[in-house]
Amino acid sequence: MDENGAMPAGDVIEQPDRPWNRGLLRRTNERLLLDRLRALGTASRAQLARETGLSKPTVSTALASLAAAGLVHEVGTLTPERGRTAVLYAPDPAAGYVLGVDIGRTWLRVAVVDLDGAVAARADVRNRARTSTALAGLVVDTARRVIADAALDPAAVVHGVVGTPGVYDPARRRVRYAAHLPGWGRAGIVDRLGEELGMPLEVHNDANLAALGEYTYGAGAGSRLLAYLLIGTGLGMGVVAEGRLCTGAHGLAGEIGFLPWPGGPKPERLEDAVSGVAVVAAARRFGMSGRLTAKAVFDAARLGVPAAVRAVELEAERVAYTVAAAAAVLDPDLIVLGGGVGQGVDLLLGPVREHLRALTPLRPRIAPSRLGEDAVLLGAVATALDTARDLVFEHRTAGT
């Protein structure tokens, strides 16, 4: 997961061969309590003692220490059936904030959320930048504005995750394969972004983040292995196994645009056969004309325009092939369809399932995206929260 990340922000990851001296024991227990408290939402000290197996005095002192660091606070009282009223504690969502960024070809989305995942501020602006410098500037400006809108001290934003097409190469410090964003592959851009914003940044592939977004907040909750198919301007896939992103050896896992597609007379790339562009091309081939978009074709198909219907039918066939390939290799229990073609999911879902029946005995559940256009942004936020929760906790111990 961190292979794609820039500036991994210190040793957040527990070094397994560090000795377990007393300090770590204390820290680990405090962390255990904090995590449990997050899971419960709110709890009394006695309840936490029962849940974690720690003794009541230990819970009391540890929670006091967490409260002193600003990570938890009292939120009220609860009087049980009988017995003394309990003081309830909850994690303080304002202990840290994270930035999520979705850099798309047409839209730039930025959100700041607190540790609970509640959105403090958000902005969606059109991406009209024609150069990488302009784009970087737009990202920085928008991010600063969003942070200001949330009335936050910029230092309170402890981590940021950026979703973009392509793959971040941490060794060369640059984005690769981002064909649709001119100049975006220049080295050092991400570093500069992080510097100007004054926070550690990670960069991840947009399909990967969308998968994580759907897993965390959307259609994929509880899935053991989820594949998110992003069918838009391009074609991508993100894979989440047991809650963790599978990025492959070079971060290229899920680049199923590179799947060989034997449909045509000569081998072509699947991306050219499945993406939104292909839908338009097919519709044109079947007789539609004018300024077409994928959305327009789907709308026409809904109205029964024959050429559009045939184009959608063809698209379904190809999506089914894609799904079948992913299913055979990965054995997901859920495949989420998203991206620009998400607008046509209602039309595609049935035919895709139909074709799939002929293609393979494996039949994973297929569901439409539930987050829609927000999948990448929410995935970025979820990823950032994961590391930010570690970060805030570690910082605390350093500060105390």
Added chain:
Amino acid sequence: MDENGAMPAGDVIEQPDRPWNRGLLRRTNERLLLDRLRALGTASRAQLARETGLSKPTVSTALASLAAAGLVHEVGTLTPERGRTAVLYAPDPAAGYVLGVDIGRTWLRVAVVDLDGAVAARADVRNRARTSTALAGLVVDTARRVIADAALDPAAVVHGVVGTPGVYDPARRRVRYAAHLPGWGRAGIVDRLGEELGMPLEVHNDANLAALGEYTYGAGAGSRLLAYLLIGTGLGMGVVAEGRLCTGAHGLAGEIGFLPWPGGPKPERLEDAVSGVAVVAAARRFGMSGRLTAKAVFDAARLGVPAAVRAVELEAERVAYTVAAAAAVLDPDLIVLGGGVGQGVDLLLGPVREHLRALTPLRPRIAPSRLGEDAVLLGAVATALDTARDLVFEHRTAGT
């Protein structure tokens, strides 16, 4: 990884929400020392103190405790450049043994190895069993014989891993999709095996274990993401990412036999197009006759028999397609070719690489299997060792 396993043998897996009381602290440090000692092979207490960051007294007492439990022992002394001679310690490989079993259609292989992975005894017998009962009996008999050959108390064998075609379904306690082993899918067979042998057994898919074998002992050392293509009677793939097996949501990951293969007039399964049977069928179609095996076809191709050459060429094309599909979805840095077709790897490797160039821009390293027929057995052993090392350690603390 443990999703496929039967009888997970107690709570080997650390429960993350168990409180970190002092006992666990001690255990964790002892475990840290043991692991470090395994990595170093042999070391003095002072050296271990430097390496782990623990203090010398702590290392001394912990090591004494490990020695009392029989997990480590003194192995000699070392006089450094200057200074007092050090007492060297090493993990005791005889602290436990594991059983590895490879149930193939034609061969049954069984090995007993110590914790260092050194083979104590091994047997390879022909699998002539026609019923599941006979096969189970053969496995038990052979395993008992191997344990006896190694002059071991059966109780010293703490864990076993069985590799078999198909997928173990832990919920229904049976093997599924084991088409080539009649009756092997009956429920309870694995349970009975474990009972009769008196040890906890895990069952894994053979391709998965072979992948793990090549990763641990063979061509895949250090690979970040390895895919092992098992081309034999059937077609299978095992995936090892970051040293861990990827089994998918239902243990069916890598069942690329189910990939749609659009080559023929009607869609057929890739397994039918790529496996050893397909090589023979192709050779026959191109004019060869007589009692053919895949090996015979490859031998003939080496001698230049045209029909055989064409069959191999076709096979290469299809293997290339398989590799391309796996590469696009998973982004491995290494693909190992093994199985019965392994005998023809010398002929296939070049053409496969050639075809791949036309199919996809992704070009993972492709290597022949280095373990050959032993891949599954060694993978079983490696898997068993992983859990056995935990098991032996946990047992110790229980016993003391």
Added chain:
DNA sequence: CGATAAAGTTAAGGACCCTTACCAAGGTCG
């Protein structure tokens, strides 16, 4: 108003680890 029950606190005790200091053993150098 006392019995009961649950939340939380206080005090004593134990387990573990670390630091400091010390001893032991082998070599080098005067």
Added chain:
DNA sequence: CGACCTTGGTAAGGGTCCTTAACTTTATCG
């Protein structure tokens, strides 16, 4: 040959953390 250095290993003391076992506090119920 003995002082010194360097390294391995042990002993004693101190500190931190957790737990157990009481105790206090505060609510409900009869």
